[in-house]
Amino acid sequence: xxxxxxxxxxxxxxxxxxxxxxxxxxxxxxxxxxxxxxxxxxxxxxxxxxxxxxxxxxxxxxxxxxxxxxxxxxxxxxxxxxxxxxxxxxxxxxxxxxxxxxxxxxxxxxxxxxxxxxxxxxxxxxxxxxxxxxxxxxxxxxxxxxxxxxxxxxxxxxxxxxxxxxxxxxxxxxxxxxxxxxxxxxxxxxxxxxxxxxxxxxxxxxxxxxxxxxxxxxxxxxx
Amino acid sequence: xxxxxxxxxxxxxxxxxxxxxxxxxxxxxxxxxxxxxxxxxxxxxxxxxxxxxxxxxxxxxxxxxxxxxxxxxxxxxxxxxxxxxxxxxxxxxxxxxxxxxxxxxxxxxxxxxxxxxxxxxxxxxxxxxxxxxxxxxxxxxxxxxxxxxxxxxxxxxxxxxxxxxxxxxxxxxxxxxxxxxxxxxxxxxxxxxxxxxxxxxxxxxxxxxxxxxxxxxxxxxxxxxxxxxxxxxxxxxxxxxxxxxxxxxxxxxxxxxxxxxxxxxxxxxxxxxxxxxxxxxxxxxxxxxxxxxxxxxxxxxxxxxxxxxxxxxxxxxxxxxxxxxxxxxxxxxxxxxxxxxxxxxxxxxxxxxxxxxxxxxxxxxxxxxxxxxxxxxxxxxxxxxx
Numbered sequence: 001x002x003x004x005x006x007x008x009x010x011x012x013x014x015x016x017x018x019x020x021x022x023x024x025x026x027x028x029x030x031x032x033x034x035x036x037x038x039x040x041x042x043x044x045x046x047x048x049x050x051x052x053x054x055x056x057x058x059x060x061x062x063x064x065x066x067x068x069x070x071x072x073x074x075x076x077x078x079x080x081x082x083x084x085x086x087x088x089x090x091x092x093x094x095x096x097x098x099x100x101x102x103x104x105x106x107x108x109x110x111x112x113x114x115x116x117x118x119x120x121x122x123x124x125x126x127x128x129x130x131x132x133x134x135x136x137x138x139x140x141x142x143x144x145x146x147x148x149x150x151x152x153x154x155x156x157x158x159x160x161x162x163x164x165x166x167x168x169x170x171x172x173x174x175x176x177x178x179x180x181x182x183x184x185x186x187x188x189x190x191x192x193x194x195x196x197x198x199x200x201x202x203x204x205x206x207x208x209x210x211x212x213x214x215x216x217x218x219x220x221x222x223x
Numbered sequence: 224x225x226x227x228x229x230x231x232x233x234x235x236x237x238x239x240x241x242x243x244x245x246x247x248x249x250x251x252x253x254x255x256x257x258x259x260x261x262x263x264x265x266x267x268x269x270x271x272x273x274x275x276x277x278x279x280x281x282x283x284x285x286x287x288x289x290x291x292x293x294x295x296x297x298x299x300x301x302x303x304x305x306x307x308x309x310x311x312x313x314x315x316x317x318x319x320x321x322x323x324x325x326x327x328x329x330x331x332x333x334x335x336x337x338x339x340x341x342x343x344x345x346x347x348x349x350x351x352x353x354x355x356x357x358x359x360x361x362x363x364x365x366x367x368x369x370x371x372x373x374x375x376x377x378x379x380x381x382x383x384x385x386x387x388x389x390x391x392x393x394x395x396x397x398x399x400x401x402x403x404x405x406x407x408x409x410x411x412x413x414x415x416x417x418x419x420x421x422x423x424x425x426x427x428x429x430x431x432x433x434x435x436x437x438x439x440x441x442x443x444x445x446x447x448x449x450x451x452x453x454x455x456x457x458x459x460x461x462x463x464x465x466x467x468x469x470x471x472x473x474x475x476x477x478x479x480x481x482x483x484x485x486x487x488x489x490x491x492x493x494x495x496x497x498x499x500x501x502x503x504x505x506x507x508x509x510x511x512x513x514x515x516x517x518x519x520x521x522x523x524x525x526x527x528x529x530x531x532x533x534x535x536x537x538x539x540x541x542x543x544x545x546x547x548x549x550x551x552x553x554x555x556x557x558x559x560x561x562x563x564x565x566x567x568x569x570x571x572x573x574x575x576x577x578x579x580x581x582x583x584x585x586x587x588x589x590x591x592x593x594x595x596x597x598x599x600x601x602x603x604x605x606x607x608x609x
Binding site for chain 1: 481486512538539581582585586588589590592593596597600603604607608
């Protein structure tokens, strides 16, 4: 009997221990989670990308629509790409610790472990709903397209907008919290999926996660 | 002998008596005739002289007898203050009953201002006619005055001078002409023909001038008193400055909103000056790029203390903290005046935000969260190992 999604979040060890007994490696439920993550990411991308689209609207007719569509679809597809790439990275790291188990099983674990990030993205959407209308968007004109410095300055102005900065900081913290929550799930899942010790599984997941979080923190400081 | 002397004396007395009676009869018959010859009109041209003016005086002599002609001799004009330029009428001439005859003389006034009574005299065969008449010499010139002028001038700006030509004299002057000149000044018109200026009359004259530099404006009024040219001049300093009464459109109640790439600025323009601002227009200047639908907003004319609303649309480069917004208007002479007021725009607000360094609190919070997570797992693994 497969446990509920709640077990993934609060008792991942038991969840994956039970799942390890299954012979068939079904990806339906992870795919649903990833799809849900893609949808909420698309909504978030639509909201935040709208500010960028607004900034670029004067540069070329229709450019704002292109940017909005590309950020929305990009976020949706990006989640699936992230799923594959992240699985590949962790799978490769686990190979260093002589991990045993199929790539599909790892893909399954990473998919389940993405559930906290779906929740985190929903919270980020709520935050974005609150902050995006407050963002004062600079405008790039068609004349400015000939001047890279002007575009850079306008982009910088957008990123340094007080509302944008505050929103970025809050969402970054949310992302870190829910990424660590995912990491926790992935560690337990990877132990079973790749037959690793808890320590090795923690290293396989922790190294890229910590690296990514440090990158987020660096970006926070750089803004 | 004694009787002869007495007879001779008697004859002499008798002849004298006869001759006396005859002579007495002739005088009594001619006196009523010459007494009815008189100067019926005197005309001086000009009516009032300037000292040094040349002119003419014409006396019209009338014979009011209904059936008797008179013989006129030696008509002349004489006065110490007026020099006679033409000759006298030295020939004899018969003036028929109820006829008139003019006697004209060219004269020049040499005296200072005052009232004079030159005498026209005419001789008959037995008597003379003396006719003094009043003529004035007055050196009061025609007055050229400035009724209204701008408080100050501006380079290249056309301004109107409101002038007045007034004649305080007792006679009419004619061929009056005003000439406007000055270095670096374009006058329109540069010459104004005024014509005849009657005694006591005043004629308004408007002249537009466009100075290119600070200079002196020369106004020269020429006119003729009779056939004598005279002139009156007036110099006006042309200095540049701010006209205290000039219209002064001021923007207020500025509202800035952003729609897509376009910034909308709405507000009011109030004329804080004392003159009407015509064709008031509002537009944005670079680095803003005016965009439709309101690249330029025409507020139209604003009277003093009047106001009108405006709306302009433009796009910005996203960097500028403020955009210069120009208000232009025309004065009554068509001169265009502009004023610029900076308006803070949304794009500029973001650019104006100064970086206060990296956000310490979020970074610290993130590091604490990571540390808790790593520490938790470290303890978990250690506990599990034991």
